[in-house]
Every structure is written in structure tokens, then in C-alpha cells.
Amino acid sequence: ETGVTQTPRHLVMGMTNKKSLKCEQHLGHNAMYWYKQSAKKPLELMFVYSLEERVENNSVPSRFSPECPNSSHLFLHLHTLQPEDSALYLCASSQEAGDLLYEQYFGPGTRLTVT
Amino acid sequence: KNQVEQSPQSLIILEGKNCTLQCNYTVSPFSNLRWYKQDTGRGPVSLTIMTFSENTKSNGRYTATLDADTKQSSLHITASQLSDSASYICVVSAGSASKIIFGSGTRLSIRP
Numbered sequence: 001e002t003g004v005t006q007t008p009r010h011l012v013m014g015m016t017n018k019k020s021l022k023c024e025q026h027l028g029h030n031a032m033y034w035y036k037q038s039a040k041k042p043l044e045l046m047f048v049y050s051l052e053e054r055v056e057n058n059s060v061p062s063r064f065s066p067e068c069p070n071s072s073h074l075f076l077h078l079h080t081l082q083p084e085d086s087a088l089y090l091c092a093s094s095q096e097a098g099d100l101l102y103e104q105y106f107g108p109g110t111r112l113t114v115t
Numbered sequence: 116k117n118q119v120e121q122s123p124q125s126l127i128i129l130e131g132k133n134c135t136l137q138c139n140y141t142v143s144p145f146s147n148l149r150w151y152k153q154d155t156g157r158g159p160v161s162l163t164i165m166t167f168s169e170n171t172k173s174n175g176r177y178t179a180t181l182d183a184d185t186k187q188s189s190l191h192i193t194a195s196q197l198s199d200s201a202s203y204i205c206v207v208s209a210g211s212a213s214k215i216i217f218g219s220g221t222r223l224s225i226r227p
Binding site for chain 1: 119160207208211213214
């Protein structure tokens with residue numbers, strides 16, 4: 001185990017539903033990340049938090065809303081999603097936010113299907 | 116435009132054989148590069164990090180190389196095992212969290 005857990009592991013939701021993804025890290029890290037991984041495409045960085053403050057927002061649609069109540073927990077609130085939002089959503093943490101010198105530890109991901 | 120290209124997209128080899136995965140990047144300025152292994156249904160796990168001054172680094176049966184002049188990196192796997200079946204992702208950094216560029220990965224399958 002990497003020390004980063006994500007729930008749920010699988011989620012099926014309709015386009016009118018509201019759901020939340022949860023991520024928890026047990027590594028004492030200060031930075032947390034949300035990524036989207038679609039089939040045969042590179043990981044796409046969605047949000048970066050450092051010490052509970054959002055430091056990066058990569059032009060993500062407003063139907064995705066992140067929340068970081070403390071340095072150990074990260075949420076991704078979902079509402080009125082589109083079928084093209086179906087993907088694997090990965091959470092990661094690192095000691096600090098920055099470049100690759102700070103290794104990112106990934107959770108197992110949430111497989112999201114939007115119907 | 117910052118890009119990371121990996122080749123081949125997929126590869127099938129027999130157990131016990133060696134293989135080399137390629138990564139070409141156009142990221143600038145270059146800060147460092149990581150190779151990740153992603154098993155099916157799991158998140159990526161770092162295999163190694165390469166900084167500008169490093170040419171080669173080994174981690175068990177995995178050996179990564181970096182040529183900063185040609186902007187190429189490779190990951191060589193020796194004496195492959197069935198557990199090496201996974202996607203291998205090359206990631207290059209230009210120095211900040213928002214300037215980390217992921218490749219699409221190489222899907223490696225090891226056949227018994």
C-alpha cells in the first residue's frame with residue numbers, strides 16, 4: 001500500500017447526480033493532487049493543494065469542485081457531469097508541491113462512469 | 116509546446132527477455148524526469164528519478180538513462196518477469212507542479 005487511500009473505488013452516476021470522491025493520505029505530506037486518467041491519454045493534472053490552499057487549477061470545468069479541509073484529506077465534488085468525464089480519477093500526495101524532486105505517491109483511483 | 120512522447124505504445128515480450136522503453140521530450144526548461152510503473156487497477160509508483168547531471172541510474176532490474184542533449188530517456192528492463200506487466204509512464208518536470216508533463220505510457224505485457 002502506498003499510504004494514499006481513495007473511496008469509492010468504483011462509481012456509476014447519472015448526469016444529474018451529485019457525488020463526492022474522497023482521498024486520504026497517511027504520509028504526513030503537505031501537498032495533494034487530483035488527476036484525471038482517460039484511456040490511452042496522459043494523466044491530466046486537475047488541482048494542486050499545498051497546506052490546504054489551492055495552488056494550481058488547470059482550467060477544470062466548474063462541475064468539478066475540490067475541497068481540502070486539512071492536509072490529510074482531499075475531496076472532489078461532482079455535479080452535472082458529462083459522459084466524457086468518465087475516467088479514472090487519481091489522488092496523489094507529496095512532501096511539498098513542486099517538481100518531480102518531491103515524489104508523488106498515488107492512490108488506487110476511483111473508476112468513474114457517467115451514464 | 117511541452118510534450119513527452121513514449122514509444123512503443125505497447126510491447127509484448129517473453130518472460131526472461133530484456134526490453135527497452137523510450138521517452139522523448141520537448142519540455143523546457145528541463146528540471147528532472149521520473150519513470151513510473153502503473154499496474155492495472157492501481158496508481159502509478161515511482162521507479163526512479165533522473166536529474167540533469169545523471170546519465171544512468173539502476174533500481175534492481177530497471178535501468179534508466181538520460182541524454183539531456185538529445186532530450187531522450189530510456190528504461191531498460193532486464194530478465195523480465197510476469198510481474199513486470201504494467202504501463203510504464205515517463206514524466207518530465209519544468210520546475211513546478213503545473214509544469215509536470217506526463218507521457219501516454221507504454222503498455223508492457225510479459226508472456227510466459
